[in-house]
Amino acid sequence: MSYSSKYILLISVHGLIRGENLELGRDADTGxxxxxxxxxxxxLVKNPQVARVDLLTRLIKDPKVDADYAQPRELIGDRAQIVRIECGPEEYIAKEMLWDYLDNFADHALDYLKEQPELPDVIHSHYADAGYVGTRLSHQLGIPLVHTGHSLGRSKRTRLLLSGIKADEIESRYNMARRINAExxxxxxxxxxxxxxxxxxAEQYAQYDYYQPDQMLVIPPGTDLEKFYPPKGNEWETPIVQELQRFLRHPRKPIILALSRPDPRKNIHKLIAAYGQSPQLQAQANxxxxxxxRDDITDLDQGPREVLTxxxxxxxxxxxxxxxxxxxxxxxxxxxxxxxxxALSQGVxxxxxxxxxxxxTLIEAAACGVPIVATEDGGPVDIIKNCQNGYLINPLDEVDIADKLLKVLNDKQQWQFLSESGLEGVKRHYSWPSHVESYLEAINALTQQTSVLKRSDLKRRRTLYYNGALVTSLDQNLLGALQGGLPGDRQTLDELLExxxxxxxxxxxxxxxxRxxxxxxxxLREYRIPQPDMLITSMGTEIYSSPDLIPDQSWRNHIDYLWNRNAIVRILGELPGLALQPKEELSAYKISYFYDAAIAPNLEEIRQLLHKGEQTVNTIISFGQFLDILPIRASKGYAVRWLSQQWNIPLEHVFTAGGSGADEDMMRGNTLSVVVANRHHEELSNLGEIEPIYFSEKRYAAGILDGLAHYRFFELLDPV
Known part of the structure; x- marks a missing residue:
């Protein structure tokens, strides 16, 4: 085929795909x-470089779904069609159940392609199942393969584990090993x-053994500019305005708009706090x-209910x-x-x-001419770089949030510049025509062989998932090296991170x-420490997965057993030498006090008092001055063992590094543990008498490296 007339084959095996009235949200496979x-x-077919597009998907004959999905061919535009291919049983089944039939799909697809007057110039597979099919067609026909994952199995497995599904159930229900091997x-x-x-x-594909940076290409999806466009001037007459007027004293002020799910990771409370602490911001905008x-907050699931409350x-x-x-x-x-x-109110x-x-949503805002302010973590970095239409913020800094919002609102000339830059940037980088231009540039380079991937010498790991874990405390092991540490401590920390x-x-x-x-x-942001794979916070009462900071809800449900926060606060409220720490240090499952050992009851007396009040809890004193009350099932040690089970890693392959009394229970038992030298390590000295724990004479990160060498940890996990 000539340079200007490409035949592109798209493959998307699962789901219900048709040209009109997409059933979006019908199930997990139709999104x-x-x-x-x-x-x-x-x-693609709107671009003159493209002669033909076939979208291959699964043929479905099932009375439970529309007959549209049983049609072998469906035109979806000039030179574009949906081609439905037989794949195992005729009925509609979930994508996780399709793995046994994908070779069947690939064989039928091969037959179809051999019947065509000419073969595609490129095959573009979508999701792991289509990747499996596309790989086979690519090798058999010698056609270059392009792939889009949409979501990846390794990340999905982590999310499922956090939802409370056990590892063996994930394998049986989701065929996760087959999916990851296909990826x-x-x-x-x-x-x-x-x-x-x-x-x-960086955070998803890099988890894979066959990941190659030169293989990756960032082309953001297009935005529907027929739905998102600048104001026409009559927006004050729309129905949503009447709803806003129920809340706002001066509804025509500039609007600061936030739009998201009620999810703790969306950080809505920090935005409200930033607005609440800034009289200038309140004067300037709603x-x-x-x-x-929602109808009733109390009817929502626990997570959204807590966010909205x-x-x-x-x-x-x-x-x-x-x-x-x-x-x-x-x-x-x-x-x-x-x-x-x-946009009409000159808001943000x-x-x-x-x-x-x-x-x-940032792109949609820009398409409407609204300047943006967004977190400095993730996709917004690319968007603002491309569109030049706003500012990045530290989402944990209320002052920074307020300052950047005011920076947009206070300068009308700058507001106009940001608005126009966003409109232009979306057209250039985030519209479907711009997406297709970038896409075809890459495709042309492949088909003309002007861009050939030089593959690295890669090999698969011995195990499909983690076979070891390193768990360390923060303040005395990592942070201590940076707060008043010796000049070489930062270098040693970087060596550990490497x-x-x-x-x-x-x-x-x-x-x-x-914390x-x-x-x-x-x-972590301040001291340039990369976000770990897992975070155990609030003394072991919360577990989060990176990079999306997904909370482990199953852990939370587990530790809720026998927990009565109000009763505990009432029982301890009158004791001398105890003072509740600031709200910022407390959480739903951690009650923290300043502890004055000179006048407060000792730990055993506090335990007896709580037991007498029928409160079964975990009590921890750390650094000699802090008392934490936790659910009986919660602690750093319990959380480490929970992760060991979730990751299916034996405790003998879990390396723990501690530096104070707060770390004691995660270092007991079968874990490989090191106590690093710091000003609080004496709190763990009694462990040496009862546990085979290594006490390093080296400080902070150097002590962790010393412990890893002592146990020959990496050789233990991957023997030659």
């Missing part, structure tokens, strides 16, 4: 991917892998928060009535109108999430600390 491949097919094989075969963001490459739909309490704490709107219901049309209304859109993999990076595919890295999540993230 964004089906919409993406359909819009990509239509956008590895696809990465080993694809000439290019298309992703949405650089973060997706705050509008759209956090999903905290939202209301924070508004009340800062007395923001008449200045903040938080509508209960919104439809898609309301969202479009809110973006345009924000903010995404204060702790981490944001992509940031589609060792962990080299073994990242076999050894999970975990930080266990008494809350927001405090930990702030420190």
């Amino acid at each position: 964004g991917q089906t919409k993406y491949v359909l819009e990509l097919a239509r956008a 590895e094989e696809t990465l080993g075969s694809a000439a290019r892998v298309i992703t949405s963001t650089h973060q997706e490459i 705050l509008v928060i759209v956090a999903g739909n 905290d939202l209301l309490l924070t508004i009340d704490r800062y007395d923001l009535y008449g200045k903040v709107a938080y509508p209960k219901q919104n439809q898609a049309e309301d969202v479009y109108a809110l973006f345009r209304l924000t 859109f903010i995404n204060p999430a702790l981490t944001e993999p992509f940031g589609l 060792v962990l990076y080299q073994h990242r595919k076999n050894v999970g890295f975990c930080i266990a600390t008494g 809350r999540l927001d405090s930990v993230l702030k420190i």
Whole structure:
């Protein structure tokens, strides 16, 4: 074929795909991917370089679904069609059940392609199942393969473990090992892998053995500019305005708009606190928060319920009535109108999430002419770099949040510049025409062989998942090296981090600390410590997975056993020498006191008092001055053992490093443990009498490296 007439084969095996009336959200298999491949097919044939697009998917004959999915061919535009291929049973089944039939799909697809007057120039597979098929067609026909993962099995497995599903059940229900092996094989075969963001490459694809940086290409998906566009001037007449007027004393002020799910990671409470602490911001603008739909907060699941309850309490704490709107219901049309209304009011859109993999709402805001302020973690970095339409913030710093919002609102000339830059940037980088231009540039380079991937010498690891873990405390082991440490301590910490990076595919890295999540993230950012694979925070009462900071809800459910926070606070409220720590140090399952040993009862007396009050809890004194009360099932040690079970790693392959009494229980038992030298390590001296624990004479990170060498940890995990 000539340079200007490409035949592109798209493969998306699972889900319900048709040209009109997509059943988005019908089930887990009918979501964004089906919409993406359909819009990509239509956008491709609008470009004169493309002669033909076939979208191969599964043929389904099932009375439970529409007859449309049983049609072998469906035209979806000029020179584009959906081609449905037989794949195992005729009925509609979940994608996890398709693995046994994918070779069947590949054989039928091969027959179809051999019947065509000419073969495709490129095969583009979507998701792991299509990658499996595309790999086979690519090798048999000698056609270059391009792949888009949409989601990856290793990340999905972590999310499922955090939801409470056991590892063996994940394997049987989701065929996870087959999926991950298919993804590895696809990465080993694809000439290019298309992703949405650089973060997706660094934090998801880099987990794979056959990951190659030169293979990856960032091309963000297109935005529907027919739905997201600048205001026409009549937006004050839209129905959503009447809803806002129920909340706002001066509804025509500039709008600070936040739009997200009611999820703790979206960090809504920090945005409200930033607004509440800034009289200037309150004078300048209203705050509008759209956090999903609800009838009654008490009917929601625990996570959303806690987020929305905290939202209301924070508004009340800062007395923001008449200045903040938080509508209960919104439809898609309301969202479009809110973006345009924000632009019309010369307001700003903010995404204060702790981490944001992509940031589609930021692009939608920009398409409506709204300047943006967004978290400095993840996709927003790319968006603001491309569009030059706003500012990045530290999502844990209320002052920074308020300052950047005011920077947009206070300078009308700058506001106009940011608005126009966003409109232009979206057209150039985030519209379907721009997506197709970048896409075809890459395809042409492949088909003309002007861009040939030089594959590295890669090999698969011995095990499919982690076979070891390193768990360390934060303050005395990592942070101590940076706060008043010797000049060489930073260098030693970097050496430790490099060792962990080299073994990242076999050894999970975990930080266990008494600090809350927001405090930990702030420190990691400040001292340039990479986010670990897992975070155990609030003295073992919370577990989070990186990079998306997904909370382990099953752990939370587990430790809730016999926990009565109010009763504990009441029992200890009158004791001398105990003072509750600030709210920032407390959490749902951790009650923390300042402890004055000179006048307070000793730990055994406190335990007896709580037991007498029928409270079965865990009590921990650390650094000689802090008392933490936790659920009986919660501690750093319990959390480490929970992770050992979740990751299916024997405790003999778990290396723990501690430096104070707060670390004691995670160092007992069958773990390989080192006590590093610091000013609090004497609190662990009694462990040497009862446990085979290594006491390093080296400080901080050097002590951890010393302990790893002492146990020959990495040789133990991967013997030659």
